Amino acid sequence: MPECPHCGECTEAPVKSTLLEADVLLIKPDCECAFNCTLDIGMMALTGHQENCKHRGNDIETLRSLVEEMVRGMECWASDEDGIHNDAWDSYVKGKALLVEPVAHEKV
Secondary structure (H helix, E strand, C coil): CCCCCCCCCCCCCCEECHHHHCCCCCCCCCCHHHHCEECCHHHHHHHCCCCCCCCCCCHHHHHHHHHHHHHHHHHHHHHHCCCCCHHHHHHHHHHHHHCCCCCCCCCC
C-alpha cells in the first residue's frame, strides 16, 4: 500500500489535519498532534486532538458533553417556541436518557 503523501508513515488514506487552516480553530495548534494525519477528522475536530494523542481526553465524556449542549440548546429553543419540535422529539428523549434526566411529559 502506498505511503501517506502528508506524513510518509500512514498507509490507510488518512486526512491531513487541515483544521488548522479553517476559519474557526478547532484543534490545539500547540500540540504535536496538530500536524499529524488522522483517520477520524470528525473526532479530532470535536476533541481537539488526534486519536493517538496523549492529551486527548475521554471520547465518551466528550460526546456526552456535546449531547448535553445540544439538549440544552433544544430546551432553550423550545422555550421560545411551542416546545420541542415533533421531528426532534425522539432525539431529545434519547439525549435526556443519556444524561439520566427524566422527560417532563409525553409529546402529543
